[in-house]
Amino acid sequence: xxxxxxxxxxxxxxxxxxxxxxxxxxxxxxxxxxxxxxxxxxxxxxxxxxxxxxxxxxxxxxxxxxxxxxxxxxxxxxxxxxxxxxxxxxxxxxxxxxxxxxxxxxxxxxxxxxxxxxxxxxxxxxxxxxxxxxxxxxxxxxxxxxxxxxxxxxxxxxxxxxxxxxxxxxxxxxxxxxxxxxxxxxxxxxxxxxxxxxxxxxxxxxxxxxxxxxxxxxxxxxxxxxxxxxxxxxxxxxxxxxxxxxxxxxxxxxxxxxxxxxxxxxxx
Amino acid sequence: xxxxxxxxxxxxxxxxxxxxxxxxxxxxxxxxxxxxxxxxxxxxxxxxxxxxxxxxxxxxxxxxxxxxxxxxxxxxxxxxxxxxxxxxxxxxxxxxxxxxxxxxxxxxxxxxxxxxxxxxxxxxxxxxxxxxxxxxxxxxxxxxxxxxxxxxxxxx
Numbered sequence: 001x002x003x004x005x006x007x008x009x010x011x012x013x014x015x016x017x018x019x020x021x022x023x024x025x026x027x028x029x030x031x032x033x034x035x036x037x038x039x040x041x042x043x044x045x046x047x048x049x050x051x052x053x054x055x056x057x058x059x060x061x062x063x064x065x066x067x068x069x070x071x072x073x074x075x076x077x078x079x080x081x082x083x084x085x086x087x088x089x090x091x092x093x094x095x096x097x098x099x100x101x102x103x104x105x106x107x108x109x110x111x112x113x114x115x116x117x118x119x120x121x122x123x124x125x126x127x128x129x130x131x132x133x134x135x136x137x138x139x140x141x142x143x144x145x146x147x148x149x150x151x152x153x154x155x156x157x158x159x160x161x162x163x164x165x166x167x168x169x170x171x172x173x174x175x176x177x178x179x180x181x182x183x184x185x186x187x188x189x190x191x192x193x194x195x196x197x198x199x200x201x202x203x204x205x206x207x208x209x210x211x212x213x214x215x216x217x218x219x220x221x222x223x224x225x226x227x228x229x230x231x232x233x234x235x236x237x238x239x240x241x242x243x244x245x246x247x248x249x250x251x252x253x254x255x256x257x258x259x260x261x262x263x264x265x266x267x268x
Numbered sequence: 269x270x271x272x273x274x275x276x277x278x279x280x281x282x283x284x285x286x287x288x289x290x291x292x293x294x295x296x297x298x299x300x301x302x303x304x305x306x307x308x309x310x311x312x313x314x315x316x317x318x319x320x321x322x323x324x325x326x327x328x329x330x331x332x333x334x335x336x337x338x339x340x341x342x343x344x345x346x347x348x349x350x351x352x353x354x355x356x357x358x359x360x361x362x363x364x365x366x367x368x369x370x371x372x373x374x375x376x377x378x379x380x381x382x383x384x385x386x387x388x389x390x391x392x393x394x395x396x397x398x399x400x401x402x403x404x405x406x407x408x409x410x411x412x413x414x415x416x417x418x419x420x421x422x423x424x
Binding site for chain 1: 270271272273274275276277278279281282283285286288289290292293294295296297298299300301302303304307
């Protein structure tokens with residue numbers, strides 16, 4: 001445990017749900033930065049994208065090696081999804097590679113959930129004694145950052161595909177026609193508001209809940225022999241089930257990214 | 269769940285990663301895959317061409333064999349015909365030779381016979397003359413009757 005003293009359950013969970021928050025400007029407040037989320041995020045991005053980049057740099061058009069075949073499988077999978085949804089131009093220019101980035105990065109960040117928190121904490125204590133959360137996607141800032149980036153891309157592509165006037169027209173005249181423009185505006189505002197919220201909170205909620213269930217199980221595992229056995233067994237079961245959630249949430253996040261960006265290209 | 273500057277930091281990181289993927293990861297792999305697809309397509313096309321040319325050449329070979337077979341059959345028929353013809357010719361030649369020899373033999377025989385007859389005739393004439401001489405020696409002058417005897421000889 002963090003400070004080497006006994007912790008009650010609330011303190012244990014609270015400790016593991018504490019970010020390594022450091023003030024970025026002044027004395028914090030909004031200008032606080034979660035060093036753990038950002039650092040792990042960058043590290044995993046470098047590992048994931050960097051690994052793919054390394055394989056791609058040596059890619060051959062001849063018989064691919066196992067590594068290249070794996071990367072091609074991954075890229076083919078993402079490209080298939082992008083091809084199925086995005087029909088408004090060359091998907092290779094932006095949408096498909098962006099989707100690949102989202103999928104790989106989110107999948108890796110979600111996968112940090114599998115690492116046993118208390119063992120990792122032995123190492124991260126040297127960075128921060130207060131807490132160091134290793135699942136960036138269980139930090140609402142990360143998921144909001146991703147969702148908002150996609151949201152801005154969505155606005156950009158909306159305007160780029162339809163022009164400023166076209167976008168305005170759509171904002172006021174779709175889907176009910178020009179006469180009901182206040183209703184249309186309200187409708188579109190709600191849509192624009194709900195998209196990033198549902199996009200980010202879905203991922204955040206799933207990862208956060210998964211983390212808490214792990215913490216509860218590890219807490220149980222600390223209550224004696226029976227607790228250790230059942231806690232470990234259930235932990236194993238939850239981890240196996242969590243593989244599904246981790247992959248599924250990464251997939252959903254990627255799919256929503258593609259869908260939102262495709263919808264931005266559509267004319268109404 | 270407190271929103272803070274992490275949001276911007278992560279958004280920045282995210283943007284950087286997307287930019288990197290769009291710029292450096294996606295295009296080279298796409299090129300490699302595209303080149304491989306082309307290679308495979310070319311290979312398949314080449315295979316198809318090879319199959320087609322094999323088909324053509326096997327058809328050609330079949331045709332050549334068929335022609336050779338027909339030619340051989342023709343040659344055999346011709347040879348048989350020639351064979352029969354030669355036998356026929358030989359037969360005819362043999363027959364002609366035989367006929368000729370027969371005719372020659374006949375002619376010889378006739379010649380021989382006529383010669384024998386001539387000799388016989390002469391001998392008979394001589395005999396007759398001798399007989400007549402003997403008869404007439406006593407009464408007739410041989411010289412006076414020679415003309416008469418010649419006439420008889422000719423009548424024989």
